[in-house]
Amino acid sequence: xxxxxxxxxxxxxxxxxxxxxxxxxxxxxxxxxxxxxxxxxxxxxxxxxxxxxxxxxxxxxxxxxxxxxxxxxxxxxxxxxxxxxxxxxxxxxxxxxxxxxxxxxxxxxxxxxxxxxxxxxxxxxxxxxxxxxxxxxxxxxxxxxxxxxxxxxxxxxxxxxxxxxxxxxxxxxxxxxxxxxxxxxxxxxxxxxxxxxxxxxxxxxxxxxxxxxxxxxxxxxxxxxxxxxxxxxxxxxxxxxxxxxxxxxxxxxxxxxxxxxxxxxxxxxxxxxxxxxxxxxxxxxxxxxxxxxxxxxxxxxxxxxxxxxxxxxxxxxxxxxxxxxxxxxxxxxxxxxxxxxxxxxxxxxxxxxxxxxxxxxxxxxxxxxxxxxxxxx
Amino acid sequence: xxxxxxxxxxxxxxxxxxxxxxxxxxxxxxxxxxxxxxxxxxxxxxxxxxxxxxxxxxxxxxxxxxxxxxxxxxxxxxxxxxxxxxxxxxxxxxxxxxxxxxxxxxxxxxxxxxxxxxxxxxxxxxxxxxxxxxxxxxxxxxxxxxxxxxxxxxxxxxxxxxxxxxxxxxxxxxxxxxxxxxxxxxxxxxxxxxxxxxxxxxxxxxxxxxxxxxxxxxxxxxxxxxxxxxxxxxxxxxxxxxxxxxxxxxxxxxxxxxxxxxxxxxxxxxxxxxxxxxxxxxxxxxxxxxxxxxxxxxxxxxxxx
Numbered sequence: 001x002x003x004x005x006x007x008x009x010x011x012x013x014x015x016x017x018x019x020x021x022x023x024x025x026x027x028x029x030x031x032x033x034x035x036x037x038x039x040x041x042x043x044x045x046x047x048x049x050x051x052x053x054x055x056x057x058x059x060x061x062x063x064x065x066x067x068x069x070x071x072x073x074x075x076x077x078x079x080x081x082x083x084x085x086x087x088x089x090x091x092x093x094x095x096x097x098x099x100x101x102x103x104x105x106x107x108x109x110x111x112x113x114x115x116x117x118x119x120x121x122x123x124x125x126x127x128x129x130x131x132x133x134x135x136x137x138x139x140x141x142x143x144x145x146x147x148x149x150x151x152x153x154x155x156x157x158x159x160x161x162x163x164x165x166x167x168x169x170x171x172x173x174x175x176x177x178x179x180x181x182x183x184x185x186x187x188x189x190x191x192x193x194x195x196x197x198x199x200x201x202x203x204x205x206x207x208x209x210x211x212x213x214x215x216x217x218x219x220x221x222x223x224x225x226x227x228x229x230x231x232x233x234x235x236x237x238x239x240x241x242x243x244x245x246x247x248x249x250x251x252x253x254x255x256x257x258x259x260x261x262x263x264x265x266x267x268x269x270x271x272x273x274x275x276x277x278x279x280x281x282x283x284x285x286x287x288x289x290x291x292x293x294x295x296x297x298x299x300x301x302x303x304x305x306x307x308x309x310x311x312x313x314x315x316x317x318x319x320x321x322x323x324x325x326x327x328x329x330x331x332x333x334x335x336x337x338x339x340x341x342x343x344x345x346x347x348x349x350x351x352x353x354x355x356x357x358x359x360x361x362x363x364x365x366x367x368x369x370x371x372x373x374x375x376x377x
Numbered sequence: 378x379x380x381x382x383x384x385x386x387x388x389x390x391x392x393x394x395x396x397x398x399x400x401x402x403x404x405x406x407x408x409x410x411x412x413x414x415x416x417x418x419x420x421x422x423x424x425x426x427x428x429x430x431x432x433x434x435x436x437x438x439x440x441x442x443x444x445x446x447x448x449x450x451x452x453x454x455x456x457x458x459x460x461x462x463x464x465x466x467x468x469x470x471x472x473x474x475x476x477x478x479x480x481x482x483x484x485x486x487x488x489x490x491x492x493x494x495x496x497x498x499x500x501x502x503x504x505x506x507x508x509x510x511x512x513x514x515x516x517x518x519x520x521x522x523x524x525x526x527x528x529x530x531x532x533x534x535x536x537x538x539x540x541x542x543x544x545x546x547x548x549x550x551x552x553x554x555x556x557x558x559x560x561x562x563x564x565x566x567x568x569x570x571x572x573x574x575x576x577x578x579x580x581x582x583x584x585x586x587x588x589x590x591x592x593x594x595x596x597x598x599x600x601x602x603x604x605x606x607x608x609x610x611x612x613x614x615x616x617x618x619x620x621x622x623x624x625x626x627x628x629x630x631x632x633x634x635x636x637x638x639x640x641x642x643x644x645x646x647x648x649x650x651x652x653x654x655x656x657x658x659x660x661x662x663x664x665x666x667x668x669x670x671x672x673x674x675x676x677x678x679x680x681x682x
Contacts, residue, residue: 037506039605174652201652205611207601210390211646211654218378231508231603238602243386244519244526263510263603 028065028325029073030055030315031091032308033084033102033112036076039205039231042259042302044104047126048074049298050308051101057293058316065323072312073097077108084108085115092119098330099124099315101308105229106130107176116140121327122334124315126307129253129277130180134352140331142349144311144342146277146358148177151252152184152227154360154376155275159223159250160192161377162362163273169221169247170199171212171236173228181252182227189225197221202232213240221247229254234263241268253277256303256363256370266368274363275376276303277344283372287343303370310342382524387647388640393531393600395639396538400593401616402623402631403545404466404586410562410626411582413482417489418469420613421496422462422587426594427604428500430458431511451514455537458595459588466587470580478576493609500606508605511598534596541592542632545585549628554581562626611655615642618662624675633673637661 032051034044052072059070075091077084084103091097092115099122103109109128116123117138124142125133131149134141159165168189172182179201186196197219200212213236216224224240224247226233233255240247249272256274264272290309294301318334339348339357348356360376378386401423408416433454440446473488518529549555557578560568569575597612598604619638623630638658645657665672 037501038607039506039508041506201650203652203655205607206654207597207603207608208390208394208643208654209651211387211643212651214383214386214390215647215651218383231605234508235601235603242517242528259507263508265510265602 025069026067026325027071027096028068028098028319029071029094029096030312031097031100031102032072032074032312033077033087033091033100033108034074034104035079036074038078040079040104040229043127043229043257043304044076044079046302046304047101047104047308048072049294050126050305050310051312053290053294053297053305054309054312054316058313058320065319065325068325077103077105077112079105079108081107081111084112088112088115092116092121097121098319098325098327101126101311101315103128104304105175105177106133106180109133110136110176113138113141119327120331122315122318122331124311126311127253127277127304128177130176131184132176132180134354139335139353142311142314142334142353144307144314144344144347144355145253146360147354148181148184148252150358151275151277151360151376152181152186153188155225155250155252155273155362156185156188156192156194157377158273158275158362159225159248160189160194163223163248165194165222165248167195167197167219167221168223168225169197169216169219170225170227172199172201172226173204173232174201175204175228177254178227178229180227181254182225185225185227202228202236204228204232206232207235208239209236210239210243213243213245217243217245223248223250226251226255230257230260230263234260234269237264237272238268248273250274253303258300258302258370261365261368261370266365269365270367272365273373274365274370276361276363276370277307277359284343284345286341290343306342306344310340310344310347313342314340314347378524383647385525387643389525389527389531391640391643392636393534393639394643395619395636396535397593397596397600397635398612398616398619398639399632399635400538400541400596401590401612402619402635403542403589403628405617405620406623406625406628406631407558407582407586409620410628411558412474412579413565414474414485415489415617416469416474416583416586417486417613417617418473418492418496419586419590420609420611420616421493422466422469422609423590423594423597423612423616424604424606424609425465425496425500426458426462426591427511427598427608428504428509428594428606429461429591430454430595430598431509431604433457433461434512434514447515451533454514455592455595458591462587462591462594463584466583466590467580469587470583475576475579497606497609504606506606508603511602511604513602514599530599534600537592537596541589545589545628548585554578558582615658618658621662621672622665624672627672627674630672630674 032048034047036044075087077087104127106128109125117140129148131147170182172178237249253276256276261269322329322333345359362373363370404419473492477485557573619634623634646654
């Protein structure tokens with residue numbers, strides 16, 4: 001009996017010991033929420049590593065509040081909306097968390113934003129592009145990335161004017177992000193005189209899209225536009241090519257990932273177009289140092305790393321400006337920051353928290369890499 | 378492409394998927410028929426088969442010499458994957474189900490779900506959470522009949538499945554082990570009294586069922602070229618539906634059920650709506666349970682008193 005009683009005590013001691021570090025220095029935590037497991041883990045990791053790098057550098061440069069040490073608290077929302085809400089509640093309940101970088105997927109960012117609003121804490125999403133999120137009237141919400149009402153149409157304009165596409169088929173994954181993006185593409189495509197042959201949906205996590213592809217093959221579209229993320233995107237293009245559907249393939253930032261090329265294989269992914277928030281990072285001088293530092297620490301830089309990095313830097317500068325560990329003061333400081341120069345460009349928030357300076361680029365897969373083509377119009 | 382071509386193309390692709398479902402469904406149905414147990418970790422063994430196949434391929438690809446080597450390489454990968462999955466199946470049976478042989482029927486169901494989580498997370502930790510690229514083990518050739526096309530890979534999957542199912546039939550109908558399995562399925566108590574080693578036969582059933590699931594997992598990886606640690610969940614559920622459709626406990630029923638589910642799913646997604654693709658399989662499950670709970674080939678069992 002005695003031994004049984006001792007067991008929880010030992011566990012408790014181990015847990016307390018695990019909280020570690022120097023218990024005397026008070027801590028300020030920066031939350032990072034993204035899918036860190038599952039099929040979208042790659043983009044989530046890219047993002048949170050960017051955050052970690054920014055926080056570590058800010059601390060090194062004395063960019064912070066004296067007397068505090070900083071810690072990034074990364075949480076996995078599994079790109080699942082209900083898990084995202086749990087993560088948000090965890091952050092809100094932790095009095096040391098002074099702001100959150102996240103979430104990644106629009107379907108997660110949207111329900112979580114209500115919880116951050118209730119807790120009065122800053123939320124900066126580096127990646128969620130659905131336009132409706134910022135229309136909820138939450139003053140705690142900020143967004144670094146562009147929105148789909150700009151991204152979708154810019155893809156449609158590029159397809160119509162530069163690629164000379166006449167007919168297009170839309171496929172989306174029925175998520176807030178995927179469907180929102182495809183819907184915005186469709187609206188602009190119709191304005192540009194493209195004929196939209198059909199608009200179909202698939203399910204995230206599914207593997208076999210051949211029934212749908214066989215159905216659309218006789219329609220012989222010039223282009224298939226996919227609103228969704230790379231695991232399904234890669235399978236779609238593989239299966240389309242295997243059924244000898246030659247249509248051009250285009251998508252949004254969800255497929256603009258090295259993992260898309262790896263899963264589809266470079267030969268099959270060749271010639272795929274993607275719109276992606278941001279510009280060619282290799283042409284921004286400030287980004288060079290970031291890429292060096294990142295690659296020294298984590299390996300090849302992903303497209304999303306820079307957004308996590310910029311979002312975290314914005315939060316760190318607001319923290320410094322506020323000078324106190326107080327969620328309300330930090331929010332005020334961020335609200336009153338006119339603009340911020342990051343490695344993805346100048347970031348200035350409008351009253352809804354959206355980035356006024358939305359820079360979008362067209363990318364194309366070429367010999368196994370995602371090459372920057374030109375700025376999107 | 379004419380409407381008829383489209384129809385045949387849907388059937389061909391549905392058949393391929395159906396064969397893979399059937400490979401998993403066999404394990405469900407055998408284990409249920411012999412041990413009266415629904416092994417919900419079976420889908421995970423299928424998933425492990427895909428990962429094991431990939432690992433074995435990466436380990437031995439260096440030894441293969443050119444196209445001639447493929448003839449040895451691919452069967453070798455199949456054999457090792459099936460052996461590995463058999464061992465895993467036996468281990469699961471010994472640790473999670475055997476101690477519960479006399480427990481209420483809900484208990485092994487719960488441990489099955491536990492094993493399922495354990496295997497999923499173990500694979501996630503070992504191989505990482507992301508989709509893994511599964512390379513083509515053989516160069517893909519395409520055959521066309523008019524507008525209808527299929528690949529050599531689809532033929533190999535069908536041929537391998539037929540060979541394995543033929544072997545299974547041989548084992549069940551013409552060996553002592555098979556005889557013991559049939560006896561156990563008929564009446565476990567009587568079989569025990571006749572001196573049949575019940576525990577050993579149950580383990581053998583798990584071994585055979587897991588080997589089939591492992592081969593199915595390997596086919597799945599070869600066919601879709603990406604694998605993920607949670608692939609076993611949905612595929613397992615659909616195979617379970619196939620087993621129920623064919624009549625759980627009935628081996629030819631699992632084959633027919635698997636193929637029917639694959640084809641109906643393809644036709645449903647192709648002609649009705651691809652958004653509802655996963656709904657069709659489970660809609661069939663509900664219909665079967667309502668109107669023919671014993672399944673297509675099952676016979677209604679009179680409750681023994």
